[in-house]
Amino acid sequence: MILDGKKTAKLQNDILKNKIAEDVKQWRQPHLAIILVGSHPASLSYIKGKLKAAESVGMKATLHHYEENVSSDEIYNKIKTLNQDNDVDGMILQLPLPKNLDEEILTKAIDASKDADGFHVMNQGLMYQGKPNIKPATPYGMTLLLEAYNIDVKGKHAVIVGRSNIVGFPIARLLMDMGATITVCHSKTKDLAYHTKQADVLVVSVGKKHLIDASMVKDGVVVLDVGINKVDQKLFGDVNYEDVYEKAYAITPVPGGVGPMTIHALLLNTYHLYENHVKIMHK
Numbered sequence: 001m002i003l004d005g006k007k008t009a010k011l012q013n014d015i016l017k018n019k020i021a022e023d024v025k026q027w028r029q030p031h032l033a034i035i036l037v038g039s040h041p042a043s044l045s046y047i048k049g050k051l052k053a054a055e056s057v058g059m060k061a062t063l064h065h066y067e068e069n070v071s072s073d074e075i076y077n078k079i080k081t082l083n084q085d086n087d088v089d090g091m092i093l094q095l096p097l098p099k100n101l102d103e104e105i106l107t108k109a110i111d112a113s114k115d116a117d118g119f120h121v122m123n124q125g126l127m128y129q130g131k132p133n134i135k136p137a138t139p140y141g142m143t144l145l146l147e148a149y150n151i152d153v154k155g156k157h158a159v160i161v162g163r164s165n166i167v168g169f170p171i172a173r174l175l176m177d178m179g180a181t182i183t184v185c186h187s188k189t190k191d192l193a194y195h196t197k198q199a200d201v202l203v204v205s206v207g208k209k210h211l212i213d214a215s216m217v218k219d220g221v222v223v224l225d226v227g228i229n230k231v232d233q234k235l236f237g238d239v240n241y242e243d244v245y246e247k248a249y250a251i252t253p254v255p256g257g258v259g260p261m262t263i264h265a266l267l268l269n270t271y272h273l274y275e276n277h278v279k280i281m282h283k
């Protein structure tokens, strides 16, 4: 079975669009603000997708685009202004930033109440305590995709390859909350295949084209491939899709799997922040 993230995101975005259409009869539109520095082609393409998706569900989406040589102070001040702007619900600082800008300081400057990506330490802390408010978009999107295909991970062994703060580590927590038993692998893991072969659910977020092939998985595995690797203008996952497809019970394609669900989760996060801002204010 193909876990079609594009189709699922479209269906779920339509539901969100209907909710927003109802909301705007009483309140203002939800508003997502995106800060982009420089013109890296991949970042431009991600931003285009996010702006288009936000507008397609009836959100206001604004882009704050800066030249590569912008100062840290200017971006910092923009983030602070957007933090205080009551018209803005969610904010994204598109990563990676040029080397002259401090990614950590600037990411931390985004207020937890505007954290559409779900990267803020407070939101991550709440999630790790099992009380999620805003979840990191990619792991959140993956859990929604599993739910959409009625894949129950309770009692299953989930093996996660990669331990980044934005994908590997938080998806481990979310899958554990859903009842899975977890193994997390990383660059220091000895005999990666030994672990991946035990996976009922395999999540791969590394950034290495075709790191995982059919010899490294067991029959009936559910595969969520997060990796995006551009080679000769073509996109490849971390999993060799053609090779693993026959053995898998279900698998995400690249592109069209986890990526669109990440954008959907970003919109859901923005909508959730909007509810906090607008609806709760009017209660």
Ligand code: NDP
Pocket (backbone or CB within 6 Å): 138, 161, 162, 163, 164, 165, 166, 167, 168, 185, 186, 187, 188, 189, 192, 205, 206, 207, 208, 226, 227, 228, 229, 258, 259, 260, 262
């Ligand atoms: P990071 O680069 O932050 O982390 C990579 C992880 O992979 C690290 O934990 C690293 O281990 C581990 N790793 C590296 N080499 C190996 C190896 N040979 N065997 C096992 N583990 C290894 O990755 P991200 O999670 O941010 O991103 C990974 C990929 O996913 C990228 O291609 C990125 O573009 C893509 N991505 C896609 C998204 C989407 O929406 N589809 C969203 C986010 C990312 P260690 O910690 O030991 O260094």
